[in-house]
Amino acid sequence: MAMAVFRREGRRLLPSIAARPIAAIRSPLASDQEEGLLGVRSISTQVVRNRMKSVKNIQKITKAMKMVAASKLRAVQGRAENSRGLWQPFTALLGDNPSIDVKKSVVVTLSSDKGLCGGINSTVVKVSRALYKLNAGPEKEVKFVIVGEKAKAIMFRDSKNDISLTVTELNKNPLNYAQVSVLADDILKNVEFDALRIVYNKFHSVVAFLPTVATVLSPEIIEKESEVGGKLGELDSYEIEGGETKGEILQNLAEFQFSCVMFNAVLENACSEMGARMSAMDSSSRNAGEMLDRLTLTYNRTRQASITTELIEIISGASALEAAK
């Protein structure tokens, strides 16, 4: 009987005695790479505990980031919705021509500087690339103006020859019209364009942001189009006060329209970024919670298994002694 016990436990006992001759009773928590009952290695509890601690920390951090994004969203959302009224009169007057065919298009891509905000930057870049393909061709050229670090990194890989300006650090100070108008001014002065297409994420709700394209035409194109007719053809029916000609007024209007549309686009993009970050951090904390649950189960299993092996060793040792008596 003793021999049977010995033989049964021999597989367990011999390797343990041979490998660790000194430790008679070991604390299960200090064991590393412990041999299981059948010689299968199981993950040690120390490693699992470290992972649990780090996953818990990550969960706390992502929860905090979500709160921060939620509070920033509340602040910007009101401003973005109010700024929609800035460009609506322009669209009422000049109409919206997204499908206009011009020689020189400039695509202004708005993105964020910081990451961890979900997929919004990649959708904006996809739309920009699609616009490029739509508008490129013989005698036509498309240039990019990129606002934000993230889009710059993505577009640098394959469209870098078409980039004409990049702007970063726009979100360092709270967004205001003066800042955006200086930016618009720089773009106007440095880039030649017939049509400007601004690509941004329009904020519909906290979970819905759609990439949108806003088109602003240069005054010369507006003049040309107004001869063709349609909405722009009605411009002649307006009376012009003061000493300015229609061409001058159109130029002022076009510049101001660009500045207003940019302001609204920048605000909406900021809102979308906050919303996307909120949902990304939320799903990340949820994933961390699930991972923590799974790790806790593994930890308990490992702990119980090591306690069981400890007991088995003691008991088999005791019974071997008894049998030897």
Added chain:
Amino acid sequence: MASTAAVPFWRAAGMTYITYSNICANLVRNCLKEPFKAEALNREKVHFSLSKWAGGKPEKPILRSDTPGV
């Protein structure tokens, strides 16, 4: 009043309409009384970093900071 070829003085000086309206806005903001004036001027702060690209390479970035309306 003006001949058809005359442009307003600010356009002749090289400013765009945006610049012109920002300068006017700055003048209006400076007319406010003290606590409101500081808040309003706070709304004019500008900060971004612009860099032009030539042939696929960025040139040295220009930092535009705290130049409201110019």
